[in-house]
Amino acid sequence: MSSAAELKLSRVLGLAKKFNNFYLTGFQKGDIRPFLVEGQQCGLIKSDVLKQLVKYPEVFCIRDCEHTKQGLVELNPAFRDYNERTQQLEKVLRNLRSEGLFPALQGWRDEYFEVKSEHNALLKMERAATPLFGVRKYGVDINGYVIHPKHGLCIWLQQRSNTKETWPGKWDNMVGGGLSVGYGIKETAIKEAAEEASIPSHLVKNLVSAGCVSFFFESRQGLFPNTEYVFDLELPVDFVPHNADGEVQAFELLPAKECVERVFTPEFKTTSAPVVIDFLIRHGHITADDELDFTQIVELLHVPLQSLYTYKTRLEQMQKLQQQKLPNDANNCNCPNLPPVRPLENGHKKAA
């Protein structure tokens, strides 16, 4: 294998580690607490945020679990309902915003994100604040592609508008967006396809659901435990997307190889890279024979976020365990500690 090839190979794993920087190393540091609303874990809070929240004891109960020394941040359980929880939290967020302590809050959008646990809506939160609370986010992404008679597989990318609050001017997947209240997943993809790239209905009907990617990224803005539902859309060679909502400044069609190179540049939105890598793997353009770290990369496109938000389940399991024990065994506490998942960076390669 040439050194150029080696360089390229390690870059895919390097990128997968970059968009999982919190999953791979943030948890090691252990300064993270579950955020509970109505007994349900809705997020994860780091110590820099915690330091500010302690100033609002009427809103946040910051305590240790009675069974372990595990620290918790709980929204005051005395708040009666969805509206009171929303208002009380928002007062704090507006205060924090005015103090200018968190870059994330400088991107305040007056857009709400609904915080749910399973299927219950618990409160809504300013969208820009969700990274401070480590709230899981869900979005859709469309890989728009062309089978070009001369260049083979080509992929449409968009360049985000310079006025966007997040990742302005960066290159991104052809179409993407967050899930909105009241819209289905495919419905959101179709809506975004029309708004962002003017994909007409006779083309968007070819949209194919192709799975999802999950990763856990951290930036100066906070935590991004993200899941992106992924769709593929083959487009005619002569179709050119154009933007309809002012959120995109350009589209460009790139042969697969050039697309890979673009993804590695700092001009590409880090949290959109998993979608492109997943697409290239599913379509045979990144393969196990060429990529020594293939299995590790695939695992890093699907990190087990569901096991990081299970405080309630773990508490119930623990209580069940303790009920099964004899009273004189009560000190032998089996409470599981956070973090439940401690993945480690490692040089493990596939065995064959």
Next chain:
Amino acid sequence: MSSAAELKLSRVLGLAKKFNNFYLTGFQKGDIRPFLVEGQQCGLIKSDVLKQLVKYPEVFCIRDCEHTKQGLVELNPAFRDYNERTQQLEKVLRNLRSEGLFPALQGWRDEYFEVKSEHNALLKMERAATPLFGVRKYGVDINGYVIHPKHGLCIWLQQRSNTKETWPGKWDNMVGGGLSVGYGIKETAIKEAAEEASIPSHLVKNLVSAGCVSFFFESRQGLFPNTEYVFDLELPVDFVPHNADGEVQAFELLPAKECVERVFTPEFKTTSAPVVIDFLIRHGHITADDELDFTQIVELLHVPLQSLYTYKTRLEQMQKLQQQKLPNDANNCNCPNLPPVRPLENGHKKAA
């Protein structure tokens, strides 16, 4: 949603939990030790196997890590090379086989599996014994499919020969097999396609690499921390596979919906189910809108096996940490304990 649909939905998650029974619950029990060869973690050993290995102190050093109380099983580091390690281990395995204690060893094949760490071959081990040592296994699988003018997406399945050592008579993917020494991954897929299903070269050239699935299953035979490299192969409507090596007794072409039903039956090989589910997800036949547990299912098709075989990396990190500490801080041991990953079964659903 109808109750029939609900029933069907929960079945996919149920199956994903079944082929990850060890990942989801085996680790909770904590009776598992890393298996080390030349300081590298090559496997995981449960207490039932450990109980037998203690009888061979000249072959296995069973000890606790000096830094933690974590138990280890180490192949005697005095063994000089690949051959001595192989021979010493084989003597034990033949003994255990003659004692009839482990069902896995009743399937002795006189076929070797090469145990590697990163790219170093450390020893070879009778293939039937690998589940006792929790050695990671790698295989290839081909999803053979047809776009039928009347029935839409149809999938070819094979029925395994009744004389196979493992899963005799069960339904399985069209083509599958373990990686062999000296063969590349796609090369193995092409070889198996010819042997198992007589796929001619002009058709097999359409093989598309489509990723991999990883899961951690346990059966009476032992542990199966498996990674399957997945290939898709579209076939002409009139092509019919036929077996060339005596390992398959029948092939059947099923419409996608019937294929799903087949996968849920006890007649389907449990450890091949992840490949079919992954295929149906990638091709839009299991979708996030229809399947409430979609993200959890996708994560369970790609469990982080790489983080379970990292004893050496963790030891090095720990030693580095300890070197950074002052001597009087030496009791404050930060050694990471096995299991590094403690996923939990939970009812977490996607938030939107």
